[in-house]
Amino acid sequence: MKKFSIVIAGGGSTYTPGIVMMMMDNLHRFPIRSLKLYDNDGERQETLAKAIGIVMKEIAPEVDFSYTTDPKEAFTDVDFCMAHIRVGKYAMRELDEKIPMKYHVVGQETCGPGGIAYGMRSIGGMMELIDFMEKYSPDCWMLNYSNPASIVAEACRVLKPHSKVLNICDMPVGTKRRMGYIAGRDPKDMDVKYFGLNHFGWWTSVKDKDGTDLMPQLLDYVSKNGYLTEKAVETQHMDESWQQTHKKAADLLKLSPDFLPNTYLKYYLYPDYVVEHTDPCHTRANEVMEGREKEVFSAARAIIEAGTAKGSAFSIDNHASFIVDLACAIGFNTREQMLCIVENKGAISNFDPTAMVEVPCLVGNEGPEPLCQGNIPTFEKGMMEEQLAVERLVVEAWIEGSYLKLWQALTLSKTVPSASVAKQILDDLMEANKEYWPELK
Numbered sequence: 193m194k195k196f197s198i199v200i201a202g203g204g205s206t207y208t209p210g211i212v213m214m215m216m217d218n219l220h221r222f223p224i225r226s227l228k229l230y231d232n233d234g235e236r237q238e239t240l241a242k243a244i245g246i247v248m249k250e251i252a253p254e255v256d257f258s259y260t261t262d263p264k265e266a267f268t269d270v271d272f273c274m275a276h277i278r279v280g281k282y283a284m285r286e287l288d289e290k291i292p293m294k295y296h297v298v299g300q301e302t303c304g305p306g307g308i309a310y311g312m313r314s315i316g317g318m319m320e321l322i323d324f325m326e327k328y329s330p331d332c333w334m335l336n337y338s339n340p341a342s343i344v345a346e347a348c349r350v351l352k353p354h355s356k357v358l359n360i361c362d363m364p365v366g367t368k369r370r371m372g373y374i375a376g377r378d379p380k381d382m383d384v385k386y387f388g389l390n391h392f393g394w395w396t397s398v399k400d401k402d403g404t405d406l407m408p409q410l411l412d413y414v415s416k417n418g419y420l421t422e423k424a425v426e427t428q429h430m431d432e433s434w435q436q437t438h439k440k441a442a443d444l445l446k447l448s449p450d451f452l453p454n455t456y457l458k459y460y461l462y463p464d465y466v467v468e469h470t471d472p473c474h475t476r477a478n479e480v481m482e483g484r485e486k487e488v489f490s491a492a493r494a495i496i497e498a499g500t501a502k503g504s505a506f507s508i509d510n511h512a513s514f515i516v517d518l519a520c521a522i523g524f525n526t527r528e529q530m531l532c533i534v535e536n537k538g539a540i541s542n543f544d545p546t547a548m549v550e551v552p553c554l555v556g557n558e559g560p561e562p563l564c565q566g567n568i569p570t571f572e573k574g575m576m577e578e579q580l581a582v583e584r585l586v587v588e589a590w591i592e593g594s595y596l597k598l599w600q601a602l603t604l605s606k607t608v609p610s611a612s613v614a615k616q617i618l619d620d621l622m623e624a625n626k627e628y629w630p631e632l633k
């Protein structure tokens with residue numbers, strides 16, 4: 193069996209230890225010869241890397257492990273780059289969330305003005321990673337789950353049309369697992385149809401391997417409980433604010449009663465509710481900094497201090513095993529069906545063929561092949577067209593350095609009430625992002 197060489201870009205990410213542990217747990221199906229961490233913040237990465245180094249020696253000494261801030265060292269001789277960077281880190285996420293809230297507008301990591309601001313930061317960081325990868329390992333595949341995935345994917349389509357980058361999101365994976373709990377099925381044995389943009393889509397069919405239609409049972413359950421389930425052995429999306437989001441799916445279903453919604457639609461369909469239920473002084477960024485970030489870095493420090501992971505190990509992020517599924521699909525041409533963010537090319541028949549959409553794909557050694565989802569109805573299509581225009585305008589604004597296009601993007605976002613509010617938010621975001629955004633004229 194081939195053994196792969198991996199670089200994780202965003203080595204200092206809170207997700208890195210869980211993903212490394214998950215990969216080590218999956219070595220039997222995805223053998224690894226070398227694992228490198230790369231980050232542009234050496235200090236942040238070092239804390240995690242030192243601890244991971246100790247863990248690796250104990251559980252997988254045969255895998256060559258290293259970490260670096262040097263792109264050449266990181267990207268030379270690699271088969272896969274797993275990318276999860278956050279340009280601007282949590283300090284900027286906090287501002288993305290709090291600035292819109294000053295104007296009573298949704299402040300969220302990937303949706304609305306916050307997502308637009310984050311997109312304007314992510315494009316440059318992602319393009320740089322792709323350049324490094326193509327320079328030092330031209331055959332490498334990048335599996336990207338850095339957010340905001342839809343804007344990053346559109347930027348890849350426009351600026352890197354021939355690059356081997358596959359954009360994927362964990363939200364549909366997590367929700368499908370909840371559907372599995374509800375229907376009493378293994379999510380791996382459920383066939384789905386889905387259409388949308390990233391963080392903006394709907395399941396139109398869920399069947400088990402025998403062809404039994406699970407939609408009636410799922411629709412009935414979600415109409416009462418959203419995606420809240422009693423069983424939830426999750427490692428992701430478990431905080432109280434996420435429980436509220438899973439629950440809100442019941443209200444999303446009212447608008448599209450035949451389809452199961454992506455939870456992120458709450459920011460577009462019920463923005464007033466979201467604003468009312470958000471503390472403008474303590475947003476999700478604060479929750480993550482006080483929770484996940486603190487826990488992961490404390491665990492790392494404990495391992496370093498003890499010189500062993502025994503008694504204080506990192507936990508395995510089983511939730512992230514879709515990343516190994518994806519790497520196996522490409523590495524071993526498994527042609528597994530997975531939801532990916534890809535150029536439409538007719539998969540959604542009555543939607544722009546050049547749009548970056550999220551649909552089921554067959555993934556093999558040449559990448560993802562989108563599967564036909566047919567026509568979509570007017571309501572969902574209208575929402576998607578508006579949101580697609582927002583995402584395109586952001587990418588155009590970044591490329592052209594256009595203030596007008598970014599103002600148009602904010603104005604068009606369903607989360608923003610008027611052009612004047614859009615302008616006020618934009619001016620604040622622009623000031624806060626001086627270090628990260630291209631200059632806008």
Ligand code: NAD
Binds near residue numbers: 205232236339
């Ligand atoms: P984090 O801030 O903990 O980690 C991000 C890391 O990226 C930091 O160490 C930072 O220094 C580094 N970085 C920033 N810009 C960089 C650049 N240009 N080059 C190299 N490194 C750079 O963030 P996090 O909360 O762990 O999230 C990381 C990313 O993963 C985000 O984009 C997030 O939205 C996404 N994400 C991933 C999953 C998943 O399942 N893995 C789930 C949700 C979100």
Ligand code: LMR
Binds near residue numbers: 301429476480
């Ligand atoms: C994250 O953990 O940062 C993302 O999964 C989204 C969120 O708010 O938890």
